[in-house]
Amino acid sequence: MAIAIRPDLDHxxxxxxxxxxxxxxxxxxxxxxxxxxxxxxxRLWRYERDEEGVADALRLSRAMTFKAAAAGLDLGGGKxxxxxxxxSPPTGLDRQSILDDFGDLVESLDGRYITAEDVGTSTxxxxxxxxxxxxxxxxxxxxxxxxxxSPFTALGVQAAMRAACTAAFGVSDLNGRVVTVAGLGHVGExxxxxxxxxxxxxxxxxxxxxxxQLAEELGARWVGPDDALTTGCDxxxxxxxxxxxxxxxxxxxxxxxxxxxxxxxxxxxxxxxxLAGRGILYAPDFIANAGGLINVYRExxxxxxxxxxxxALGIEATMARVFARAEVGGxxxxxxxxxxxxxxxxxxx
Numbered sequence: 457m458a459i460a461i462r463p464d465l466d467h468x469x470x471x472x473x474x475x476x477x478x479x480x481x482x483x484x485x486x487x488x489x490x491x492x493x494x495x496x497x498x499r500l501w502r503y504e505r506d507e508e509g510v511a512d513a514l515r516l517s518r519a520m521t522f523k524a525a526a527a528g529l530d531l532g533g534g535k536x537x538x539x540x541x542x543x544s545p546p547t548g549l550d551r552q553s554i555l556d557d558f559g560d561l562v563e564s565l566d567g568r569y570i571t572a573e574d575v576g577t578s579t580x581x582x583x584x585x586x587x588x589x590x591x592x593x594x595x596x597x598x599x600x601x602x603x604x605x606s607p608f609t610a611l612g613v614q615a616a617m618r619a620a621c622t623a624a625f626g627v628s629d630l631n632g633r634v635v636t637v638a639g640l641g642h643v644g645e646x647x648x649x650x651x652x653x654x655x656x657x658x659x660x661x662x663x664x665x666x667x668x669q670l671a672e673e674l675g676a677r678w679v680g681p682d683d684a685l686t687t688g689c690d691x692x693x694x695x696x697x698x699x700x701x702x703x704x705x706x707x708x709x710x711x712x713x714x715x716x717x718x719x720x721x722x723x724x725x726x727x728x729x730x731l732a733g734r735g736i737l738y739a740p741d742f743i744a745n746a747g748g749l750i751n752v753y754r755e756x757x758x759x760x761x762x763x764x765x766x767x768a769l770g771i772e773a774t775m776a777r778v779f780a781r782a783e784v785g786g787x788x789x790x791x792x793x794x795x796x797x798x799x800x801x802x803x804x805x
């Protein structure tokens with residue numbers, strides 16, 4: 457049975473339930489529907505405590521609101537989190553039960569929340585969820601959907617990285633830049649390949665040692681996950697789960713730019729000030745990684761892949777505006793990015 461909660465935060469709604477079939481705890485957080493229905497992926501992840509999964513939904517849904525607003529999309533911010541019952545990804549009937557339960561939860565929200573793939577889920581999972589609700593996007597191409605959003609996310613991150621390099625080094629060219637990609641999932645791998653094509657000198661890392669094969673293929677240096685963020689380089693691209701930059705490692709960072717695909721890269725937003733104090737340029741993640749959202753948005757509005765590509769590449773100009781605003785205002789890029797998004801949210805409809 458679902459329990460609707462109006463949390464003591466700036467969210468519109470939070471629903472937490474135990475799946476009737478699966479017994480898994482799952483949550484949907486709706487941060488804002490000011491600009492449109494709240495869209496955000498369904499994250500399937502193992503948490504030590506269910507409360508951590510709910511907190512993740514709340515934090516990530518807020519970031520989705522800013523992401524959509526800054527990208528100029530008529531969408532609100534939401535997030536779904538499914539607390540995986542074990543450290544191993546569920547398979548077979550167990551997975552189907554979890555996805556069906558989540559689909560029922562989404563359907564109960566009457567279109568206020570639209571789901572899509574995220575960490576731990578796939579376009580095939582969206583097909584299963586779609587058997588329980590129509591409020592789903594990111595469907596496979598052969599089902600008329602936009603398919604895997606990761607190419608567009610990676611494209612946008614690379615565009616944001618060019619803007620960051622312009623601000624930090626005076627040139628946007630990534631040729632010869634030493635870039636560490638930490639996390640080689642769908643987006644991280646595509647980003648690494650794109651950077652290699654642009655001539656970047658790569659350092660790659662992932663918790664899965666088998667991903668070292670990609671480093672060998674691309675002629676990159678491989679480092680263990682414990683050293684990925686603190687190895688000397690020009691740019692660090694966190695592309696795994698959130699909270700990569702935290703109080704325990706911020707003083708050990710040896711880069712000039714942070715620009716990656718992960719959501720909520722700062723464990724605490726106050727760390728933006730400390731990064732600025734160290735002379736490290738932080739590219740706000742909800743600007744940099746908006747390409748995936750742009751892709752699923754075009755599915756909802758039946759626009760073309762070419763238009764989605766154009767908008768993803770436009771992230772470079774948006775990020776440049778953020779850096780310029782921060783410099784003029786004497787603030788951090790994170791504050792400047794939030795201001796940009798808030799201005800659109802506050803604009804009369």
